[in-house]
Amino acid sequence: MQRSLAFLVLVCVQVLLLGIASDAAGANAADASNAPAAQAENHAAPVQVVFLGTGTPAPDPDTQGPANMVVVDGKPYIVDAGTGVVRQTQAAYRVGISIRPAQLDIAFITHLHSDHTLGLADLILTPWVMHRTMPLELYGPEGTKAMAEDLLRAYRQDIHIRLTGGEGANATGYKVDAHDIQPGVIYQDDKVKVTAFKVKHGTWPEALGYRFDADGKSIVFSGDTRPTESVVQACHGCDVLVHEAYVGDSKDAWMVYMRKFHTSASELGEIAARAKPKLLVVTHEGYVDGTSEADMLADIRKSFKGEVKIAHDLDVVTP
Ligand SMILES: [Zn+2]
Ligand SMILES: [Zn+2]
Numbered sequence: 001m002q003r004s005l006a007f008l009v010l011v012c013v014q015v016l017l018l019g020i021a022s023d024a025a026g027a028n029a030a031d032a033s034n035a036p037a038a039q040a041e042n043h044a045a046p047v048q049v050v051f052l053g054t055g056t057p058a059p060d061p062d063t064q065g066p067a068n069m070v071v072v073d074g075k076p077y078i079v080d081a082g083t084g085v086v087r088q089t090q091a092a093y094r095v096g097i098s099i100r101p102a103q104l105d106i107a108f109i110t111h112l113h114s115d116h117t118l119g120l121a122d123l124i125l126t127p128w129v130m131h132r133t134m135p136l137e138l139y140g141p142e143g144t145k146a147m148a149e150d151l152l153r154a155y156r157q158d159i160h161i162r163l164t165g166g167e168g169a170n171a172t173g174y175k176v177d178a179h180d181i182q183p184g185v186i187y188q189d190d191k192v193k194v195t196a197f198k199v200k201h202g203t204w205p206e207a208l209g210y211r212f213d214a215d216g217k218s219i220v221f222s223g224d225t226r227p228t229e230s231v232v233q234a235c236h237g238c239d240v241l242v243h244e245a246y247v248g249d250s251k252d253a254w255m256v257y258m259r260k261f262h263t264s265a266s267e268l269g270e271i272a273a274r275a276k277p278k279l280l281v282v283t284h285e286g287y288v289d290g291t292s293e294a295d296m297l298a299d300i301r302k303s304f305k306g307e308v309k310i311a312h313d314l315d316v317v318t319p
Contacts, residue, residue, distance in 0.1 A: 045318040046073050046215045049240060051311040052088035054283045057115040062086050063313055065115050066284050068221065068242065071099060072191040072214040078107035078123065079221050080209060085119035086126040092314055102130040108194060109140030110223030111207035112147060121151045125158070129306075135157035135175035139186055139196075141206035145178040152176065183208070191215075197234045199225035203259030209234060217319040220277070224284065226260065227267040232275040239319035241277035244313075245266055245311050248288030248295040255288070262286065265299030272304040279319070280304060283311040 048071040055063030065082020069089065076099045078085065086101050093099060104127045110116055124136050138148055152159070152174070162169035179186070187194040192214040201207035201224045211234045212219045218238040222231050225244065235241045246258055247265040258264075261269065265282075274282045282296060293310050300308055309317070 004178075015231050023212060044071075044098060046095070046319055047071070047217045047219075047300050048097065049119060049219055049242065049281075049294065049317045049319070050092050051281075051283060051313060051315045051317075052078075053082045053084055054285065054311045054315075055082070055115075056286055057113075057283060065118055067119060068283070069097075069099065070192070070214070070219060071097060072212075074098060075101055075191055076106075077192060077194070078104060078305075080110055080116045080223075081107055081119040081123045082115055083118045086122045088313065089239070090261065092316075095314055095316075096281045097265045097316065100130070101127045102132045103127070104136075105132060105134040106137040106187075107139070108196075108210050109138070109144055110199075110209065110221065111141055111201055111204055112143050113201075113204075113224065116224070117147065120147065121155060124148070124151060124176055125174060127153060128169065129162070131170070132173040133170050135172060135177045137271065138176050138178040139181050139194075140178075142180045143206075148178040150178040173251055181208075195234070197230045198319050199223050199228045199230055201225050202257070211235075211238070219319060220275075224261065225263060227263050227271050231271055235275035235277050237278075239277065240279050240281060241270070241272060241275055242283055244284040245282050245300070246286030246288055247299055248291035250289045258288070260288070266298045268302040269303035272300065272308075277306065279317065280306060280308045281317060282308065283309050285310060 011019050050069040052067040052069055055065055064084030066080045067082045067085040068079040070077045089099055089101050104123060107123055138144060159174050164291060181196055183196050183198050185193060186196045192212055195211045196208045199209045207223055209223045210221045219240045220235045220238045222243040245263050245265050245268040259305030296310060297308060
């Protein structure tokens with residue numbers, strides 16, 4: 001892990017320098033999307049997990065909405081589409097992730113809470129504006145397909161003008177191939193296998209976690225959930241477990257909701273101790289009543305003795 005981090009820093013510096021040069025040369029966004037990938041990126045690890053947004057519904061300007069990107073052999077797979085998902089992909093490019101917004105053509109949604117889906121219109125439309133020609137392939141719980149259809153309807157005037165008003169947009173890239181899925185293997189290509197599993201997110205009838213198997217590595221996303229056995233089973237010694245958590249307590253009525261819908265840091269420690277990931281990454285972090293990352297780590301480490309990392313926006317993990 002240390003060695004890959006050091007390598008990433010080196011790559012970042014090189015890419016940053018190349019990025020500055022290409023930004024100066026190309027004033028418009030279309031040029032930027034077509035810029036050649038920096039050479040250093042060809043040596044990137046075959047599997048990367050990029051934390052595009054690690055925030056909560058709170059509009060904290062330092063964290064974007066929940067969104068992750070698994071990059072396998074240069075192909076991006078998005079997990080959740082929180083606020084800022086596409087812009088953060090562009091931000092990730094600047095720190096060495098060789099993915100352009102126009103390449104975003106597949107996404108997996110854990111559940112339909114707004115913080116996980118506010119960026120869905122962005123994910124449908126912006127990559128198309130940046131010349132994506134493939135429809136967005138979209139997977140999620142029941143209601144995902146309806147949400148995609150509703151968004152396309154909401155943006156019909158924009159789509160009409162871009163297609164017929166002289167902008168010359170292509171006729172395919174705004175479309176969505178949406179699937180309401182059930183637990184099990186829900187997607188497979190020559191790079192990844194994606195398995196969905198049910199989690200328990202309060203009163204939501206359906207909320208999902210996802211396990212990615214790629215290049216001999218396994219990455220599990222809990223989605224939003226209270227402590228759930230299915231996460232332990234899905235991980236079962238996985239390389240990376242990405243799990244939500246909050247830390248702290250209060251007498252506020254809101255804590256009743258938190259306990260029913262989410263996982264405390266102490267509970268996450270217990271889950272991780274049984275799931276045994278090689279690396280536990282905490283994201284979508286909730287800090288109650290002035291608690292800190294140190295409090296979060298301390299509570300997790302009461303039960304889990306393995307490696308733990310608290311994710312920040314644009315962090316990259318290479319399993
Ligand atoms: Zn939620
Ligand atoms: Zn959430």
